[in-house]
Amino acid sequence: MGRLIVQKFGGTSVANAERLRNVARIITETYKAGNDVVAVLSAQGDTTDDLLEKAAEINPRASKREMDMLLSTGEQVSIALCAMAIEAMGFPVISLTGWQVGLKTNRNYGDARITRIDKDRITSELGQRRIVLVAGFQGINRFDDVTTLGRGGSDTSAVALAAVLHADLCQIYTDVDGVFTADPRIVKDATKLDEITYDEMLELATLGAQVLHNRSVEMAKKYQVNLEVLSSFSGNPGTKVKEVVKKMEKSHISGVAKDKNIARLALVGLADKPGTAFKIFSLLAREKINVDIILQSIGRDESKDISFTVARSDLERATEILERHHESLGFKRIEVNAKSAKVSIVGAGMVNSPGVAAKMFEALYDAGININMISTSEIKVSVLVDESDADRAVQVIHNRFFREFGQR
């Protein structure tokens, strides 16, 4: 019996006519096998970056509404072209924008959250045995304005559609064979994972492994979407993302991730009295600035330091706000390091195995890489290093866990 399959194709997979035809072939083969197919497409190649550049040339402070109007066009080009390729192959197909499929979001332009999807249009098209192509990354808000879901958001469009349509499978087609133990473009001997848990994948994605948008993983877990990451080029089996995986007990860590979009701020010489941290972080929270790792030094001579990290894009704003409250916060100075990177190991198995963090630190020590901050949770250890050390850090940590001791 035919199944309902949602397939998503990323920017590299749809970058030119030849690749669009390849995508059309994957879609129509799935359809020919008797399945209903909904395919979500990203903008071609670097289109989204190019559009961002175009906007910056015209108005670097353009409103978020107009930015979304612009950025959403990339995906529309892809679905129309792909539909034409499928038409040329003689299959029934229709392309639909976020608006046409009733993908509703909140009003948060540029980083909108999906609130609901009216599935009637898609269901009716599928009922007529049409292949349905949907523009990823976009929706509409309650003002009927176009919104976008944040960079990499087409994954989330696909998983959301799979969830509401109760799809049997959601396949994320990309330019690598699946989820690897580290970014295969940085670590040449990274290995592909056959399967990974939602929780581990969510950590990896949140900690910088861009292969899946982290909100897509969150949603896949919530709605138990049967998720698979695979290559649109190789035809090799990919990585299954699921609740429980077979080998979990044996492996301590499943991957290494890197996030370069990090800046560190240190407030030096704060008064060592109650309420200081509260004041600092509520000021930042009010301005919607997300703080990640926080470190407070032990108070000495009634003075202490607090350092923390923010996304690099928030650095300027964060510094400005703190400077503005210099007097009431009462610090001596702010030290800024805009070129930081966070390198993390993730693994559901590490909670019961002491020494995992030590092993990571030892690998960095042997390579002469200095750790600026550390943060841990049950299934991850993150360190902050200088950006210039980041790729080497990923490599040496990966070697230590996946090569030298023949683990996994």
Ligand code: ADP
């Ligand atoms: P798409 O355009 O298909 O959405 P992305 O560029 O968003 O593709 O994500 C795929 C990229 O993610 C890969 O090319 C790879 O460089 C990067 N990546 C980072 N970490 C990992 C990882 N652990 N496993 C696989 N790919 C990773």
Ligand code: ASP
């Ligand atoms: N085109 C958008 C981006 O580059 C969405 C996506 O590819 O998922 O961020």
Ligand code: MG
């Ligand atoms: Mg992506």
